[in-house]
Amino acid sequence: MDLTYTAEHEELRRGALDFAKREVEPGLRERDEQAKPDPAIYRKMGQEGFLGICIPEAYGGLGLDYHALGILSEAMEYVDTSARVILSVHNGLHSLAVYQWGTEEQKKAHLVPLARGERIGTFCLTEPACGSDPAGLQCFAERKGDRYILNGEKIWISLSTIADVYLVMAYTDRAKQAASDSHGITAFLVDRAWKGVEPYDLKGKLGVRAGATGGVAFKDVEIPADRVLGGEGNGFKVAMSALDNGRYTVAAGCVGLMKACLDASTKYANERSAGGKVIGKHQLVQQMIAYMVQSIDVGDLLVRRCGWMKNQGLRCTREVSMAKWTNTVNSQQCADHAIEIHGAYGYSNEFPVERYWRNSRGAVIYEGTKEIHQLVQAGYALGYRKDAPLPKELPRWP
Numbered sequence: 060m061d062l063t064y065t066a067e068h069e070e071l072r073r074g075a076l077d078f079a080k081r082e083v084e085p086g087l088r089e090r091d092e093q094a095k096p097d098p099a100i101y102r103k104m105g106q107e108g109f110l111g112i113c114i115p116e117a118y119g120g121l122g123l124d125y126h127a128l129g130i131l132s133e134a135m136e137y138v139d140t141s142a143r144v145i146l147s148v149h150n151g152l153h154s155l156a157v158y159q160w161g162t163e164e165q166k167k168a169h170l171v172p173l174a175r176g177e178r179i180g181t182f183c184l185t186e187p188a189c190g191s192d193p194a195g196l197q198c199f200a201e202r203k204g205d206r207y208i209l210n211g212e213k214i215w216i217s218l219s220t221i222a223d224v225y226l227v228m229a230y231t232d233r234a235k236q237a238a239s240d241s242h243g244i245t246a247f248l249v250d251r252a253w254k255g256v257e258p259y260d261l262k263g264k265l266g267v268r269a270g271a272t273g274g275v276a277f278k279d280v281e282i283p284a285d286r287v288l289g290g291e292g293n294g295f296k297v298a299m300s301a302l303d304n305g306r307y308t309v310a311a312g313c314v315g316l317m318k319a320c321l322d323a324s325t326k327y328a329n330e331r332s333a334g335g336k337v338i339g340k341h342q343l344v345q346q347m348i349a350y351m352v353q354s355i356d357v358g359d360l361l362v363r364r365c366g367w368m369k370n371q372g373l374r375c376t377r378e379v380s381m382a383k384w385t386n387t388v389n390s391q392q393c394a395d396h397a398i399e400i401h402g403a404y405g406y407s408n409e410f411p412v413e414r415y416w417r418n419s420r421g422a423v424i425y426e427g428t429k430e431i432h433q434l435v436q437a438g439y440a441l442g443y444r445k446d447a448p449l450p451k452e453l454p455r456w457p
């Protein structure tokens with residue numbers, strides 16, 4: 060396993076960080092305070108090619124490898140989680156699912172505008188009464204000739220009012236729905252502009268306030284049959300494999316957030332004095348700094364392992380789950396330590412660390428709670444969980 064990043068990867072990191080400091084950082088504190096996302100940032104990310112970073116050039120993307128997606132996610136989250144979230148939902152959960160599961164016609168029709176950032180995609184699995192257990196979905200799409208009629212509601216959907224197209228999971232088989240048999244779930248590509256699609260924003264979030272999160276109600280939405288992704292009854296597999304990509308970007312983003320915590324904390328610890336010396340000289344502060352360094356090293360290696368496996372075309376559900384679990388929990392702890400080091404100032408938005416803490420909290424929950432990932436890890440170790448081959452695997456790179 061070669062986990063070295065190339066000179067091109069490092070160049071991408073520098074360019075992405077420059078972009079984030081230039082385009083995301085200005086006005087961020089106000090956008091966070093007022094919970095006002097700025098969709099212009101997503102358009103600019105599209106112009107840079109970031110929204111199609113590891114989609115092949117033949118489908119409108121930059122054709123870079125899966126490491127590049129991880130590096131980009133890390134660089135964006137170093138500045139703000141909201142700029143990484145679009146990579147998770149648009150690239151990880153939506154476009155890569157189309158790339159993995161789409162027919163050639165679907166890939167040509169859908170991937171090109173997505174990869175160029177002309178259309179934004181997101182992912183709709185969670186429902187008001189169903190989160191960790193997607194087999195309990197209530198959304199239902201009834202087949203009527205060459206169409207499906209979709210009814211139901213999704214919630215906690217990133218970019219619900221901004222995205223142009225949703226990847227929606229819904230049951231298409233009543234008996235299987237009644238039995239909570241996930242083989243009755245189908246994945247659909249649903250346009251926001253269609254009749255009966257009613258997106259809304261959620262207010263009052265603890266974190267990621269500069270990003271849009273909401274829900275969407277579907278009321279008798281007509282979906283043409285050619286908008287089924289991956290075949291009828293494969294929707295659970297489509298969703299889980301999409302999460303293998305989304306969780307990878309979340310884990311990589313956490314490395315960026317932890318680096319931001321470390322940089323803010325070392326700067327402050329070298330400036331602020333207590334007891335006649337800078338606080339960095341106090342051992343209990345050093346302990347917290349050491350924990351951050353450790354978490355960054357561990358997190359970075361876990362992410363690189365996933366990127367390498369994806370590049371090789373190897374299934375990495377277990378490794379991605381490990382990276383997502385470890386890094387989200389550690390990034391929350393790093394952000395907590397960063398506040399502690401900043402003392403009372405850490406409690407104010409005069410410094411960014413309180414935002415890091417608020418932003419880190421959601422990631423422990425979304426894309427699989429830490430408890431779900433613990434169950435997944437225990438399941439593999441105990442021999443209860445095994446990865447079965449899929450009808451379509453994520454293509455290796457190149």
Ligand code: CAA
Pocket residue numbers: 148152182183184185190191192193194215216217241295296297299300301302303376424425426427428431435444446447449
């Ligand atoms: N890729 C493809 N297929 C997979 C898969 C994967 N990673 N994991 C499982 N499958 C397949 C299995 O092969 C199996 O297929 P067969 O029955 O045909 O053999 C089928 O799916 C069922 O597998 P399991 O028995 O493992 O499924 P399970 O019910 O035990 O899954 C679970 C349990 C892993 C906990 C899963 O329910 C899970 O991950 N839950 C969390 C859901 C989640 O992350 N939700 C967050 C949504 S996104 C969000 O929050 C935010 C946003 O903005 C988008």
